[in-house]
Amino acid sequence: MTPxxxxxxxxxxxxxxxxxxxxxxxxxxxxxxxxxxxKVVVGLEDKINSVRAITVEQGTDKLExxxxxxxxxxxxxxxxxxxxxxxxxxxxxxxxxxxxxxxANKEKYLLIDVDGPGQKNGRGRQFSLLxxxxxxxASIVVGKVLAGKAGPGRDAQYVRxxxxxxxxxxxGSVSATPALPTWVEPRFLKLDVDSVISGRIEHRDGEVVAxxxxxEDKNGSSTFEMLNVPEGRKTRSSTRLKFVATDLVNLDxxxxxRKKANTKPVTTATIEMKDGLxxxxxxxxxxxxxxxxxxxxxxFEVIEQGSDKAKANSISARTNGWEFLVADHKVDAFKKRxxxxxxxEKKAN
Numbered sequence: 001m002t003p004x005x006x007x008x009x010x011x012x013x014x015x016x017x018x019x020x021x022x023x024x025x026x027x028x029x030x031x032x033x034x035x036x037x038x039k040v041v042v043g044l045e046d047k048i049n050s051v052r053a054i055t056v057e058q059g060t061d062k063l064e065x066x067x068x069x070x071x072x073x074x075x076x077x078x079x080x081x082x083x084x085x086x087x088x089x090x091x092x093x094x095x096x097x098x099x100x101x102x103x104a105n106k107e108k109y110l111l112i113d114v115d116g117p118g119q120k121n122g123r124g125r126q127f128s129l130l131x132x133x134x135x136x137x138a139s140i141v142v143g144k145v146l147a148g149k150a151g152p153g154r155d156a157q158y159v160r161x162x163x164x165x166x167x168x169x170x171x172g173s174v175s176a177t178p179a180l181p182t183w184v185e186p187r188f189l190k191l192d193v194d195s196v197i198s199g200r201i202e203h204r205d206g207e208v209v210a211x212x213x214x215x216e217d218k219n220g221s222s223t224f225e226m227l228n229v230p231e232g233r234k235t236r237s238s239t240r241l242k243f244v245a246t247d248l249v250n251l252d253x254x255x256x257x258r259k260k261a262n263t264k265p266v267t268t269a270t271i272e273m274k275d276g277l278x279x280x281x282x283x284x285x286x287x288x289x290x291x292x293x294x295x296x297x298x299x300f301e302v303i304e305q306g307s308d309k310a311k312a313n314s315i316s317a318r319t320n321g322w323e324f325l326v327a328d329h330k331v332d333a334f335k336k337r338x339x340x341x342x343x344x345e346k347k348a349n
Contacts, residue, residue, distance in 0.1 A: 036100065036101075038097070039094070039096065039097055039098070040096040040097065040098055040140060040159050040161065040168060040170050041093065041094070041096070041138045041140055044093065044094050044129075044138055045094050047131075047137050047138070048129075048137075050132070050137060051067070051129045051130070052066065052067045052130065052131055052132045053066045053067070053075070053130040053134070054066075054089075054090075054130075055126075055127070055130070056126070056127055056128075056176065056177065056178045057117035057125070057126045057128075057178060058117060058122060058123070058124065058125045058126070058177055058178050059118075059119060059120055059123070060117075060118065060120055060122070061178040061179075062117070062178055063179075063180065064076065065081060065086070065183065071083075074183075077256060077257055079180075079184070079322065080184075082183060082184050082185055085176065085183050086183065089127075089174055089176040089183075090129075092172055092173065092174035092175075093127060093129070093138070093140060093174055095171075095172050096140070096142075096157070096159055096172045096174070097170055098168045098169075098171075099156060099169045099170055099171050100169045101166055101168055102158060102166070102168055103166075103167055104167070106165070109124065109160070109167065110123060112143045112144050112158040112167060113125075113143030113144045113158065114141045114142075114143040114158050114159065114160040114167045115141070116141060116162065123143070124141040124142070124143050124160075125142050125174075125177055125178070126139060126141045126162055127139065127140055127141075127142065128162070139161070139162035139163065140159060140161055140162060141159065141160045141161075141162055142157055142158075142174050143158035143159065144157065145173045145175075146158075146169070149169070150171050154171065155172065155173040156169050156171055156172070156173070157169070157172065157173040157174065180253065180254070180255050180256065181253065184253070186253050187250065187251065187252050187253075188252070188253050188319055188324055189250065189251040189279075189315070190249075190250055191249035191250065191277075192249075193222075193250070194221070194222050195274045195275070196222070196242075196245045196246050196272070196273060196274075197212065197272050197273065197274055198210070198212040198213065198245060198270075199211050199212075199244050199245025199248060199269065199270070200269060200271075201244065201334065201335075201336055203266070203267050203335075203337075204265070204266055204267065207338060208228075209244055209336055209337065209338050210226070210227040210228065211224045211225065211227065211242070211244045211245055217238070221239075221242075222246075223238045223242070224241040224242040224244075224245070225238070226244075226338075226341060226342075230342070232344065233342045233344060234342065234343055234344070235341055235342055236341050236342065240341055241341060244336055244341070245271050247330070248271050248281060248333060248334065251324065251326060251330060252326070252327070253325060254324075254325040254326065254327060255324075255325040256323065256325065257297070257322070257323050257325075258321060258322065258323070259299050259321050259322060260284075260323065263284045264284070265282040265283055265284050266284060266296075267334050268281065268283075269281040269283070272304075273306060275306040275307045275308050275311075276304060276305070276306025276307055277302065277305065277308065277311070278302070278303050278304035278306070279300050279301070279302055279303065280300060280303045281298055281299070281334065282298070282299050282300065283296055283297070283298055283331065283335070284296070284297050284299075284323070285331070295325055295331075296330070297323040297324065298323065298326050298330070298334065299322065299324070300319065301316070302315055302316050
């Protein structure tokens with residue numbers, strides 16, 4: 001994504017702004033003050049092409065993004081961002097337009113989420129835009145969104161320039177946060193669950209949970225069986241067995257980092273698809289910085305490409321060398337145990 005594309009879209013989006021401001025003023029009672037109808041960041045549309053870094057802060061959370069090698073990426077890791085999501089955020093900031101002056105009382109900022117960063121449980125989201133030399137281009141705090149406040153399909157949002165006391169209700173809204181999924185495509189692996197033919201989870205202690213596809217039920221859904229069922233035990237429903245494999249093929253990230261070397265996985269897993277694609281996963285668990293419950297990081301590699309080499313290469317290009325932080329329920333999917341999938345058969349009296 002080139003910065004030039006950002007500015008051209010910003011101008012297109014701004015064409016109907018004046019009409020929306022007029023509509024808001026005609027339908028709401030407020031005391032007019034200087035600045036109504038102006039952009040929140042005056043002249044930002046003329047400077048947006050110079051932006052080469054974005055810092056997003058909320059409370060004690062912080063995310064730094066940079067434009068490097070003709071692409072937007074996370075500054076710390078180099079992970080590529082979604083051009084569309086970066087464009088949407090920048091265009092949104094450019095087009096914020098003042099509708100009505102609001103509080104200048106710092107004690108009331110939290111009521112509309114325009115408090116500055118640095119405080120635990122802070123809610124305001126501060127965007128700082130910098131040029132190539134690190135000079136600040138603009139810094140703005142965005143807060144609560146009022147859906148439809150400026151008319152049908154026209155949201156409004158409380159905002160405040162970081163160095164000013166007065167907050168404003170502005171036409172438009174910006175939804176991005178310091179959470180990485182708001183800047184990337186969060187689903188880093190997406191495969192057809194009905195094309196999975198086998199799954200295997202190997203635990204550090206040597207336990208293996210393995211399932212394979214046996215066919216389809218009358219509704220066309222895949223049926224599965226467990227391999228190596230202990231004598232005298234019965235498996236639970238085919239659906240429960242199916243999830244051992246299919247829960248691993250659609251994964252969403254919370255965060256991402258370069259894959260660490262010399263880590264000992266809690267489990268490894270392997271899935272195979274109808275087309276011969278085979279993927280191996282590694283799950284490692286680490287306590288977050290500052291302590292707390294261990295978090296699960298997943299990495300994987302394509303170990304057999306199958307018949308669709310283009311798909312396999314695409315998966316590898318996006319994910320090789322990265323570890324992805326996943327939600328707790330997905331961590332549990334990689335840690336399923338045999339005992340949870342079995343029950344004892346009741347003996348007849």
